Amino acid sequence: MAQLHFTQNLRRHTPCPSYIGDAPTVAVLLNDYFDKYAGVRSYVLDDQGQVRHHVKVLVDGVNLRDRAALSDALTPDSEVYVFQALSGG
Amino acid sequence: MSDRIWVGTRKGLFAIERSTAGWSITDAMLLGDPVTMLVEDRNGAIHAAQDMGHFGSKIKRSVDSGNSWEERAVPQYPEMPEGYEEIDPIHNLPVKWDLRTIWSLENGHRDRPNELWCGTIPGGLFRSSDGGDTWQMVEGLWYHPDRKNWVGGGADFPGIHSILIDPRSADTVRIGVSCGGIWVSEDGGEKWDCRGVGQRAEYMPPEQAMNPAVQDPHCVVQCSTNPDRIWIQHHNGIFRSDDAGDTCSEIVCENPSSFGFATVVDPNDPDTAWFIPGVKDQQRYPRDGSLVVTRTADAGETFESLTNGLPQTHAYDLVYRHALDIDGRGERLAFGSTTGNFWVSENRGEHWTQISSTLPPVYCVKFSSSP
Numbered sequence: 001m002a003q004l005h006f007t008q009n010l011r012r013h014t015p016c017p018s019y020i021g022d023a024p025t026v027a028v029l030l031n032d033y034f035d036k037y038a039g040v041r042s043y044v045l046d047d048q049g050q051v052r053h054h055v056k057v058l059v060d061g062v063n064l065r066d067r068a069a070l071s072d073a074l075t076p077d078s079e080v081y082v083f084q085a086l087s088g089g
Numbered sequence: 090m091s092d093r094i095w096v097g098t099r100k101g102l103f104a105i106e107r108s109t110a111g112w113s114i115t116d117a118m119l120l121g122d123p124v125t126m127l128v129e130d131r132n133g134a135i136h137a138a139q140d141m142g143h144f145g146s147k148i149k150r151s152v153d154s155g156n157s158w159e160e161r162a163v164p165q166y167p168e169m170p171e172g173y174e175e176i177d178p179i180h181n182l183p184v185k186w187d188l189r190t191i192w193s194l195e196n197g198h199r200d201r202p203n204e205l206w207c208g209t210i211p212g213g214l215f216r217s218s219d220g221g222d223t224w225q226m227v228e229g230l231w232y233h234p235d236r237k238n239w240v241g242g243g244a245d246f247p248g249i250h251s252i253l254i255d256p257r258s259a260d261t262v263r264i265g266v267s268c269g270g271i272w273v274s275e276d277g278g279e280k281w282d283c284r285g286v287g288q289r290a291e292y293m294p295p296e297q298a299m300n301p302a303v304q305d306p307h308c309v310v311q312c313s314t315n316p317d318r319i320w321i322q323h324h325n326g327i328f329r330s331d332d333a334g335d336t337c338s339e340i341v342c343e344n345p346s347s348f349g350f351a352t353v354v355d356p357n358d359p360d361t362a363w364f365i366p367g368v369k370d371q372q373r374y375p376r377d378g379s380l381v382v383t384r385t386a387d388a389g390e391t392f393e394s395l396t397n398g399l400p401q402t403h404a405y406d407l408v409y410r411h412a413l414d415i416d417g418r419g420e421r422l423a424f425g426s427t428t429g430n431f432w433v434s435e436n437r438g439e440h441w442t443q444i445s446s447t448l449p450p451v452y453c454v455k456f457s458s459s460p
Contacts, residue, residue, distance in 0.1 A: 014160070042147075046188075048169055048186060089143075
């Protein structure tokens with residue numbers, strides 16, 4: 001089961017507890033999460049469903065490659081972190 | 090007469106209120122995040138637009154005068170069609186259909202108390218018919234073929250900073266675009282025309298300088314009791330319209346300058362308007378470090394410089410386009426600056442009282458319409 005964690009800075013704006021789920025890709029994992037925590041979606045994704053310009057997503061320590069469709073594959077042991085990118089100030 | 094002013098800043102929203110002891114800051118709300126725009130709706134709720142930086146733009150609403158806030162829907166751009174690409178005409182880079190900044194929030198016509206309008210960067214106009222619970226894009230404007238010619242003015246992408254709902258018709262809407270000029274819809278947003286003939290753009294080649302669609306009106310305001318009168322603080326000076334924005338005349342105010350961002354018009358006298366000038370157009374600070382509000386009372390024939398109570402040495406305050414407001418009776422004015430200073434006048438600018446010198450940079454100022 002993949003794990004999903006969010007920067008604590010996001011908790012100031014909306015509840016976003018960590019999550020464990022079974023998903024083949026980052027897109028599926030996040031969509032499952034947004035089904036439970038709908039308020040988080042617009043903080044992470046833009047109007048086109050892509051990762052916000054100044055949001056950073058790491059999968060097993062590596063920056064997300066497909067920021068548009070979030071198709072990066074997950075393993076059962078994957079860890080996904082959603083952070084603020086320092087490019088955003 | 091309004092005894093409360095809402096002030097959106099780089100670091101939150103503040104209430105400034107008048108008591109028997111005078112004006113003072115009485116509340117600090119939504120601290121830490123920029124409040125780029127706000128509106129008090131016709132039912133008394135306050136809608137504050139926040140720019141969350143990394144996490145996008147949000148809107149919070151308070152129905153109890155700012156004591157509590159709840160996050161509400163934000164305008165959302167439509168899904169871009171598969172394979173479609175829009176190219177910014179200046180940078181030749183793709184334009185993403187994505188809400189960047191909420192730049193204007195306005196009430197609908199008085200006959201539609203639940204209607205709100207929202208102007209955004211990169212150029213989308215949105216309307217809510219349910220007090221901000223949901224927003225719908227004004228598609229007639231977004232899909233207008235000439236909309237794609239708009240370019241950024243002070244930002245990478247174009248934006249709608251002024252929304253004027255005509256008091257005579259709830260379906261007549263005018264908007265000011267930086268940079269894209271003045272656009273008008275007379276059918277509630279279905280069809281749009283670019284108007285504003287007579288504006289002049291020095292930043293364009295001579296043969297394009299008078300093209301209405303390339304203009305950069307910084308702020309457009311309309312006299313509520315005489316809606317044919319519109320005042321424009323433009324990038325290249327001051328313009329006045331006597332036919333609700335269809336045509337414009339350039340007004341010269343050399344002392345100290347015609348450059349600026351903010352303007353307001355007396356709701357009861359279309360010939361009286363106020364401006365806060367700066368050195369044009371790259372430097373943008375008060376000439377000689379002397380902060381001045383200019384006022385015309387004769388439709389732009391002459392201007393007075395109002396300085397009583399304002400700093401006249403080493404003042405480097407810039408006043409953004411939404412950071413000057415006038416109350417509904419046309420007697421009180423208030424403005425805040427990028428330096429965090431804030432002034433109020435209770436006599437149409439004859440005298441100004443400094444309320445604070447320590448606010449964050451001020452983005453928007455709105456007199457409350459509540460008693």
